[in-house]
Amino acid sequence: MKCDRCENQATVHEVTVHKGTKVEKHLCEICAKDEGVVVQHPPMSTLLSKFVISTEPGAKDHRPACPICAMTFAEFRQHGLLGCPSCYQTFEEQLIPLLERAHEGGSLHVGKIPRRAGKSLDRHQRLAALRRELTEAVSLERYERAAELRDELRTVGDVPPDAETDHEPELS
Amino acid sequence: MPSSIDIARHVEWLEPDGPDGDVVLSSRVRLARNLAGFPFLTKADREDRRHVLDLARQHTLSGDLADQMIWVDLTETTGLERELLVERHLISKQHAKGDEPRAVAISSPDERLAIMVNEEDHLRIQVMRSGLRLSDAFASIDTIDNTLEQCIDFAFCPRFGYLTACPTNVGAGIRVSVMLHLPALKLTGEIEKVRRAAKDMCLAVRGFYGEGSDAVGDLYQISNQTTLGKSEHQILENFECEIIPKIIAYERHARQTLLKKRRLVLEDHAHRALGTLERARLLTADEALQLLSAVRHGLVVGVLKDEANLATIAKLMLLTQPAHLQRAVDKEMNQSKRRIARAQLVREMLAP
Numbered sequence: 001m002k003c004d005r006c007e008n009q010a011t012v013h014e015v016t017v018h019k020g021t022k023v024e025k026h027l028c029e030i031c032a033k034d035e036g037v038v039v040q041h042p043p044m045s046t047l048l049s050k051f052v053i054s055t056e057p058g059a060k061d062h063r064p065a066c067p068i069c070a071m072t073f074a075e076f077r078q079h080g081l082l083g084c085p086s087c088y089q090t091f092e093e094q095l096i097p098l099l100e101r102a103h104e105g106g107s108l109h110v111g112k113i114p115r116r117a118g119k120s121l122d123r124h125q126r127l128a129a130l131r132r133e134l135t136e137a138v139s140l141e142r143y144e145r146a147a148e149l150r151d152e153l154r155t156v157g158d159v160p161p162d163a164e165t166d167h168e169p170e171l172s
Numbered sequence: 173m174p175s176s177i178d179i180a181r182h183v184e185w186l187e188p189d190g191p192d193g194d195v196v197l198s199s200r201v202r203l204a205r206n207l208a209g210f211p212f213l214t215k216a217d218r219e220d221r222r223h224v225l226d227l228a229r230q231h232t233l234s235g236d237l238a239d240q241m242i243w244v245d246l247t248e249t250t251g252l253e254r255e256l257l258v259e260r261h262l263i264s265k266q267h268a269k270g271d272e273p274r275a276v277a278i279s280s281p282d283e284r285l286a287i288m289v290n291e292e293d294h295l296r297i298q299v300m301r302s303g304l305r306l307s308d309a310f311a312s313i314d315t316i317d318n319t320l321e322q323c324i325d326f327a328f329c330p331r332f333g334y335l336t337a338c339p340t341n342v343g344a345g346i347r348v349s350v351m352l353h354l355p356a357l358k359l360t361g362e363i364e365k366v367r368r369a370a371k372d373m374c375l376a377v378r379g380f381y382g383e384g385s386d387a388v389g390d391l392y393q394i395s396n397q398t399t400l401g402k403s404e405h406q407i408l409e410n411f412e413c414e415i416i417p418k419i420i421a422y423e424r425h426a427r428q429t430l431l432k433k434r435r436l437v438l439e440d441h442a443h444r445a446l447g448t449l450e451r452a453r454l455l456t457a458d459e460a461l462q463l464l465s466a467v468r469h470g471l472v473v474g475v476l477k478d479e480a481n482l483a484t485i486a487k488l489m490l491l492t493q494p495a496h497l498q499r500a501v502d503k504e505m506n507q508s509k510r511r512i513a514r515a516q517l518v519r520e521m522l523a524p
Contacts, residue, residue, distance in 0.1 A: 011379075013364055069215040081292070083215035085208065085327040085335040088342070092331075095339060099332075099400055102340050104374055106401015109333030111344035112314075114321050 003028035005035075066090040127153065183260050184282050186490055188482040190303015194472045195420045197351040197391065200261075201309040201408075202298040203317055204336045204345040208325040212337040213290055221273040221290050228289040229275065231323050237316050238279035245275050252504060255495035261300060262286045285316065292337050293345075295320075304420075306348055306412040310404065333400065343400030348411050351380070352419060355390040355469040356426035359441075363392075366419060373415060374398055380461070389461035389489070390469075394419070427473050435475070442470025446479055450522050455515040460492040484521055491517060 003010045008028035027035060065072045071083030073091055082088065088095065099107045130153045137146040185198035206212060207227065210220050233241050246254060246267070254268040260283065263276050267288050279285035288296040297316060299309040327335040334345035341347070357363040370377050380391040394416070396407050430438050445466035449455075455463075468485050470476035490496055492514050498504055501513050 013367065069211045071215060079214065080339075081214045081337045082212060082339065084211040085206065085329070087212075088329065088332050088335055099339055099342065103343065103398045103400035103402075106343070106398060108331060108401060109329075109343045110401060111333055111346075111403040112317075113330075114326055114328050114334075115318070116321065116325060 001026050003031050005031040063094075064090070183490060184284060185261070185300040185302045186486045187302040188486045190301065190305060192304040192420055193302065195352055195354070195423050196304040196416070197353055198300055198302050199304055199306045199309050200298055200300045200347075200349050200351075201306060201313045202296060202347040202349075203313055204293040204334065204341045204347075205295040205297065205317070205320075206327040206335060206337070207294045208327045210294065213292065213294070214337060216290075218273065224294050225273050225275055225289055227324065228277070228287070228295060231320060232277040232287050232289075235319050235323065237277075237319060238282075238285050240280045241277050241285075242280045243275060243277050245273075247271060247273060252495055252498060256499060259490065259493045259495050263288055264291060264296075267291045284312070293341070304350065304412065304416060306350070306408055306416075310348070310408050314404075340397065341399055344402065344404050344407065346399055346404050346407060347395050348408055349393055349395030350416055352392045352394060352416075352423070353390060353465065353468060354387075354392055354419075354423050355465055356430055357423050358387070358390045359430060360426050362422070362426060363387075366392075366422065370394055370415075375415070388458050389465035391461075391465070427469075431473055431475075438470070438473065439475045441466055442476050443479075446470070446476065446522075449518050452515045452518070454511040455492070455518060456511055457493055457497075457514070460514060460518060461489060464489050464492070480522060488518060488521060491521075 001010045002008070004026050006028060008030065010026035010028055012025075012027045012029060012032035014025045014027075025035070063073050066083055066087045067090065068086040069083035071087055071090075073094060076082055076087070076091065082091075096107050130149055134146055134149040134153065137143075137149060185200075187193075190196065190198070207224055210216065210224055213221070216224070229243055233243060244257070246263070249257075251268075254263065257263045257276065258265055258268050262278055262283060263286070267274060267276070272290065274288075274290035276289065277285075277287040284299055284301065286298050286300075288298075297313060297320075299313040299316070301309045329335060333343040336342050336345055354363060354366070357366060367377050374397050376395050376397050378393045378395075379387040380389055380393070396411055398407070445463040449460070449463050449467065464485050467476060467480055468482065471480060471482050471485065491500055494510060497510055497514055497517065500517060505513060
């Protein structure tokens with residue numbers, strides 16, 4: 001289908017009802033922008049950078065760059081792409097509202113956990129559970145149990161995180 | 173370019189006999205993964221890219237991912253060869269551009285599995301199947317992901333899941349999509365309702381050629397956009413068991429209504445399209461695809477019977493695209509030469 005205004009292919013389609021009559025518009029992206037018709041599916045990166053800019057009017061960028069890859073938030077805002085995994089930590093605060101907007105409110109992963117990460121996660125969870133139990137034992141003055149828990153914490157906690165993943169079976 | 177990519181061999185995802193194949197051309201599941209310990213590609217230098225490439229090559233070729241995996245180093249290919257891979261949906265348009273170290277690993281000969289290396293993320297793993305087969309595709313890709321994970325550490329954190337260069341893919345890093353043939357909804361104008369409904373459900377609707385393209389040949393690619401806060405199974409189930417069946421039912425209903433109320437118009441449409449394909453001396457790729465779509469519609473609803481067959485039409489959908497056409501006649505041609513060659517190829521393949 002041709003654009004209503006020029007010879008380009010129409011890729012933006014809008015149907016509105018104006019005073020009870022249906023008004024259809026079929027425009028190419030350039031004319032759509034020109035007419036102020038919202039493009040239905042803008043590239044996500046555009047949406048993200050627009051969002052970031054619009055939520056922080058005139059904000060000066062004094063935020064530190066990512067210590068690992070030197071990406072700045074301004075740079076991310078420009079391209080919509082992060083520089084390394086650590087950027088998620090560096091820019092966590094700024095990223096959360098943006099993630100919620102892009103993912104229907106979701107900002108916490110609930111899907112698959114890689115098996116290796118799963119192991120270290122299990123350990124984190126186990127450590128957290130042991131610590132909770134220890135605090136409880138101390139507050140209830142169950143010192144014998146507390147000593148046991150301390151020993152167990154030491155055992156679990158003493159395992160360096162990498163030691164577990166180094167012994168993965170090799171694929172033949 | 174490995175000789176194993178044989179254009180004469182039909183791509184499996186275009187075979188017309190998949191489940192719900194009257195409406196669903198193909199299903200695709202894609203995972204975005206990055207290697208821990210490396211910057212994303214925005215900040216990767218040539219050495220990082222080479223390193224990722226070497227690791228990916230080693231593990232995709234030795235990892236028992238498929239009966240046979242072939243490795244295509246894209247820096248060693250011609251533009252036409254890369255265009256061919258784009259047309260076969262084995263690499264993205266973006267991946268075809270540039271001169272940075274990058275590659276694609278492809279399962280051969282079925283081409284079901286393709287792993288793009290150093291695209292927007294270190295790895296973009298995709299499994300494609302014909303018809304509505306998202307669960308199957310997901311089961312395969314999940315196994316492949318687990319196999320790779322045994323030898324590669326993926327960038328992951330508990331809070332945000334799989335870490336990707338673009339925050340829109342973070343979390344499950346999964347994109348599920350289907351290519352739908354919706355000629356009746358297009359004819360009745362109801363397609364705009366589908367577009368709007370899809371948008372309300374946070375789904376992306378694209379054309380046959382991806383982002384920014386109009387739906388040539390009444391082909392629409394629909395995919396999820398949300399990857400964080402939902403599990404892979406939730407995303408998959410919602411898409412495969414609720415959303416897509418509704419669109420399929422809607423299209424079938426429109427086809428039946430057209431058959432009952434405007435059968436002659438439908439017959440005219442399909443026969444006219446076939447007639448043009450059989451007789452035309454000049455054809456552009458878009459025109460060919462649009463006409464093939466009308467013939468496909470005619471065959472599926474039964475207003476065309478022995479005049480053509482679905483398998484040939486599906487083959488032509490691919491062979492009439494520029495790179496395939498040039499490969500078929502084994503020479504590079506400009507646009508006007510291609511129009512002549514395309515019309516000739518179509519006439520030959522449709523000849524009784």
